[in-house]
Amino acid sequence: MSGHSLRSVPVSTYRLQFNRDFTFDQASDVLPYLARLGITHVYSSPFLAARAGSSHGYDVVDYGKINPELGDAASFERFCRTLAAERLGLILDFVPNHMGIGKADNAWWLDVLEWGEASPYAGYFDIDWSPPKRDLEHKVLLPILGSTYGDTLVSGEIALKFERSGGHIDFWYHDHRLPLRPLDYPAVLAELAANPVFADLLDRWRAAAPSLGAPGGRDLAAALKQSLADAARDPDATYLIDAALAQWQGRAGDLRSFAPLHELLERQAYRLAYWKTASDEINYRRFFDIDDLAGIRMDQPAVFRDAHEFVGRLLAADRLQGLRIDHVDGLADPQRYLRRLHAFAAACMPRSDDGRRARPYILVEKILARDESLPRSWPVAGTTGYDYLALANGLFIDAAGYAKLQRFFSRFAGLHLDLAQEIYACRRLVVERSFASELTYLANALVDIAEADWFTRDFTRKRLRDALTEIVSGFAVYRTYVTERGTSQADRAAIDAAIEVATGHWVGTDTEILKFLHGLLTLDIAKANPDHYDTKKDAILRFVARFQQYTGAIAAKAIEDTLFYRFVPLVSAHEVGASPLHPTTTIDEYHADAAARLAAHPLGMLASATHDTKRGEDTRARLDALSEMPDEWARRVARWHVYNRARLGEAGGSPAPSLRDEYLLYQSIVGTWPMQAAGLLRSAEARRVYVERLKAYAVKSSREAKLETSWVAPNAAYENGYCRFIDAIFENPGDNRFIDSVLRFLPRLRRLGAFNGLTQLVLKATAPGVPDFYQGSEFWDLSLVDPDNRRPVDYRARIAALAAPDFATALMRWREGWLKQWVTHRLLDLRNRTPDLFRNGTYEAVTIAGPAEKSILAFQRRNGAAAILVIACRLVGDKAPGDLGPFWPGAQFLGQTRLEGVAPGRWIDRLTDLVIDAGESGVALSEALSHLPVAVLGAETNAEGR
Numbered sequence: 001m002s003g004h005s006l007r008s009v010p011v012s013t014y015r016l017q018f019n020r021d022f023t024f025d026q027a028s029d030v031l032p033y034l035a036r037l038g039i040t041h042v043y044s045s046p047f048l049a050a051r052a053g054s055s056h057g058y059d060v061v062d063y064g065k066i067n068p069e070l071g072d073a074a075s076f077e078r079f080c081r082t083l084a085a086e087r088l089g090l091i092l093d094f095v096p097n098h099m100g101i102g103k104a105d106n107a108w109w110l111d112v113l114e115w116g117e118a119s120p121y122a123g124y125f126d127i128d129w130s131p132p133k134r135d136l137e138h139k140v141l142l143p144i145l146g147s148t149y150g151d152t153l154v155s156g157e158i159a160l161k162f163e164r165s166g167g168h169i170d171f172w173y174h175d176h177r178l179p180l181r182p183l184d185y186p187a188v189l190a191e192l193a194a195n196p197v198f199a200d201l202l203d204r205w206r207a208a209a210p211s212l213g214a215p216g217g218r219d220l221a222a223a224l225k226q227s228l229a230d231a232a233r234d235p236d237a238t239y240l241i242d243a244a245l246a247q248w249q250g251r252a253g254d255l256r257s258f259a260p261l262h263e264l265l266e267r268q269a270y271r272l273a274y275w276k277t278a279s280d281e282i283n284y285r286r287f288f289d290i291d292d293l294a295g296i297r298m299d300q301p302a303v304f305r306d307a308h309e310f311v312g313r314l315l316a317a318d319r320l321q322g323l324r325i326d327h328v329d330g331l332a333d334p335q336r337y338l339r340r341l342h343a344f345a346a347a348c349m350p351r352s353d354d355g356r357r358a359r360p361y362i363l364v365e366k367i368l369a370r371d372e373s374l375p376r377s378w379p380v381a382g383t384t385g386y387d388y389l390a391l392a393n394g395l396f397i398d399a400a401g402y403a404k405l406q407r408f409f410s411r412f413a414g415l416h417l418d419l420a421q422e423i424y425a426c427r428r429l430v431v432e433r434s435f436a437s438e439l440t441y442l443a444n445a446l447v448d449i450a451e452a453d454w455f456t457r458d459f460t461r462k463r464l465r466d467a468l469t470e471i472v473s474g475f476a477v478y479r480t481y482v483t484e485r486g487t488s489q490a491d492r493a494a495i496d497a498a499i500e501v502a503t504g505h506w507v508g509t510d511t512e513i514l515k516f517l518h519g520l521l522t523l524d525i526a527k528a529n530p531d532h533y534d535t536k537k538d539a540i541l542r543f544v545a546r547f548q549q550y551t552g553a554i555a556a557k558a559i560e561d562t563l564f565y566r567f568v569p570l571v572s573a574h575e576v577g578a579s580p581l582h583p584t585t586t587i588d589e590y591h592a593d594a595a596a597r598l599a600a601h602p603l604g605m606l607a608s609a610t611h612d613t614k615r616g617e618d619t620r621a622r623l624d625a626l627s628e629m630p631d632e633w634a635r636r637v638a639r640w641h642v643y644n645r646a647r648l649g650e651a652g653g654s655p656a657p658s659l660r661d662e663y664l665l666y667q668s669i670v671g672t673w674p675m676q677a678a679g680l681l682r683s684a685e686a687r688r689v690y691v692e693r694l695k696a697y698a699v700k701s702s703r704e705a706k707l708e709t710s711w712v713a714p715n716a717a718y719e720n721g722y723c724r725f726i727d728a729i730f731e732n733p734g735d736n737r738f739i740d741s742v743l744r745f746l747p748r749l750r751r752l753g754a755f756n757g758l759t760q761l762v763l764k765a766t767a768p769g770v771p772d773f774y775q776g777s778e779f780w781d782l783s784l785v786d787p788d789n790r791r792p793v794d795y796r797a798r799i800a801a802l803a804a805p806d807f808a809t810a811l812m813r814w815r816e817g818w819l820k821q822w823v824t825h826r827l828l829d830l831r832n833r834t835p836d837l838f839r840n841g842t843y844e845a846v847t848i849a850g851p852a853e854k855s856i857l858a859f860q861r862r863n864g865a866a867a868i869l870v871i872a873c874r875l876v877g878d879k880a881p882g883d884l885g886p887f888w889p890g891a892q893f894l895g896q897t898r899l900e901g902v903a904p905g906r907w908i909d910r911l912t913d914l915v916i917d918a919g920e921s922g923v924a925l926s927e928a929l930s931h932l933p934v935a936v937l938g939a940e941t942n943a944e945g946r
Helices: 026-035 073-085 107-118 149-154 181-187 196-210 217-231 234-245 255-266 274-283 300-316 332-349 386-396 399-413 419-433 438-452 461-473 489-505 512-521 530-535 536-564 587-601 617-626 630-647 659-672 684-705 715-727 737-764 795-802 807-812 818-833 835-840
Strands: 012-017 040-044 048-050 060-066 089-094 099-101 140-145 158-163 168-175 176-179 271-274 288-296 322-325 361-364 649-651 654-656 768-774 842-845 848-850 854-861 866-875 899-900 904-911 915-918 934-939
Touching: 026 048, 026 073, 026 818, 040 587, 060 099, 060 904, 073 089, 073 168, 089 181, 089 288, 107 140, 107 176, 140 176, 140 274, 140 288, 149 255, 149 271, 158 234, 158 255, 168 399, 168 419, 168 866, 181 196, 181 217, 196 234, 217 835, 255 659, 255 904, 271 274, 274 438, 300 332, 322 332, 332 361, 332 617, 386 587, 386 617, 386 737, 399 617, 399 630, 419 461, 419 536, 438 461, 438 536, 461 489, 461 512, 461 536, 489 512, 512 536, 587 617, 587 842, 617 630, 617 659, 617 737, 630 659, 630 715, 649 715, 654 715, 654 934, 659 684, 659 737, 684 737, 737 818, 737 854, 737 934, 768 818, 795 818, 807 818, 807 854, 818 835, 818 934, 835 854, 835 866
Parallel strands: 012 040, 012 768, 040 089, 089 322, 140 271, 322 361
Antiparallel strands: 048 060, 099 288, 158 168, 168 176, 649 654, 842 854, 848 899, 854 866, 866 934, 904 915, 904 934
């Protein structure tokens, strides 16, 4: 491909989730369909080499090659050729914050384990080599053991093994390879010293010992290992080596016999530990609380070079046109990284025929609070759209109905929650339970800084740790971005607010500790106490950077992965990027946000579902409609609880599930019940699959809530009781009062959810930004959180539906997803024919006059002669029909509601081809919305007309 063969900026993107069950070859078969649908760029999950069996690719183990489970070089090349043939670009989800470690596949990590601080890769990982725990000095803690160290040692699960081809010796714990340090080879093989085959080699190895830690020592060790490998070509020699290693294994029942193996392990650059020690003692930075994902130092030039070299080649060869940066808040200095990345990518991009380089298209995965903006200093197109997702979803939640749902949930579950206090409690919980080791690191760094000044040296370790806990628990944003370059007003406001919350919870008179931390986190200390700052500048800057990396992890685990599974009055309001304190969005707020996005990041991504969302976009759209029928929902839930009371299990004297989990389960059922409702009744296999999905979600959601069970301490009795309850409520579907009641409730809810889904789709595809389509979501997406949302997509059905001859056919088969795909295809076709309209066109809110003005959102996009008028219904619950009759009964309920300020003339609905006459008084909505709850009108004479 030449540098000008693909558009460098996408008009639309389509997310593909690669794994060993969906490879490059399978994706190649799908690409022609995506091109016909109207997609311009494939947005790929990570495809660099990842942990074997990875279902997501975020556990990268080698930045320098393609994941072999996805295909070989030839299949990747076929994939790229097919992309080019279909004129599709490619955006890669790139992971700069962490790598997969453990097991036996990350060469950088294995080198660190073998050589310790002497490894050239020791500085690639964020490891504290001098933690307070004395037996971890110059070691890295490896919390990989399934039981205590002593039990594991004497069980014989840790064994020395010889790898013949490479000549190296390793400890193995199941599938974890733990390299033996080169200095210990002579001791381990000492039994072979009398054998002439090995005597000279062992002498040379002992003589080389003083040089192994010096420059050139690695090459010397490699040569000695090769000599050992050469000697082992003789099967008899291999037998002797294996026999020598076997002598290090202890004898069952004889504890003293394991002492030599223990002493050998103690000499290594790592310390093996029970996995439960990780939250308190781990001394490397992790991705959130996942032990086998280690943070890397992307701020180091060598790490950046080695991690991006292969991606740079893909950019230069025009195999890749953009990058999505995963978890940018995990980086020490996101701005510096992004500027370096932008310059690097721009230098790699191929030149077009006129000699110019295409600009790299870079997005960041960034969670923004409701009133937070993406830093304008970052050279990126925008975010991956979680902020838009939360904002748009709020349009479909009725504020008064949501308040009723909150009250009912509290009564039903027997809870009376102060939401602000619950947020604070969840933050405290994850700080103390999941991230205590990271807090310990910060506290130790803080003690070192405090002790260097006369006025702060008396602050005790405990009180400094307490202060950190309170401040982190009070943060309202993911993180701040303070560096020695300065502190922005937004960062200062966030820190001020957190300090205020911490002060409110502080017990004691020593509030000067909080003032001290305020000075550090804002770097005001540089002016207030310049001598102290100059003395400890490096330590202070490192502390601030690590603190900022820490707060993002706390926010994600406390809010998204704890609170959102505990506080569940309407779970569709609880998505990644959403604020539980602000679940709804007004029409004016939506318009204001669109105008701001057009001004700041007009090419940012707009998402309605991702691989990380808590539920599929149409599950969420359907559940939003519960806010329009809160009283009926309350009656149904109360009735279902009575119907199912006898099916409840028991765990430790309490019901399984709890009332909270039971309430969440009912939402999950009505949200995901298939559009063709009777299918689960007719097919026992379909019902079994559906029930298994619900059970998997039940276990995950209850563990995330961390109440009756958790990931750290699973409660098998509770989980089994919960799963048996789900099995029981689906038994005998033909004679089951619960299922009968659900089926009677669903028709109106399902129809409202479909209306919301279409509106959500139209808004996403016409608002300022680049719409993203999660794989398969061109049909109704009624999934739950991962791994449910990563199930295989039936592309054959979607390819067949795309051949629908007309709108009437698509409308008739709306339950199968044909209508949603029809609207998607029409919208993408419009975007592709008028890309400048969507990239550069104005965004103008349209005035609505009439009795239903609060149910209509409308705006115009204009660019020269091209213009569209977007009209969308929301909150029409009291007008929705049941399951009989046409999909959309028409908009007569809108009465005389009209759009004002619209140019007179003939307009054509680009979704249905309906012709609308706009008069002096504007557009009559009962006419414009006669076929669907949405319309995208283009003036008949516009350049984009058919």
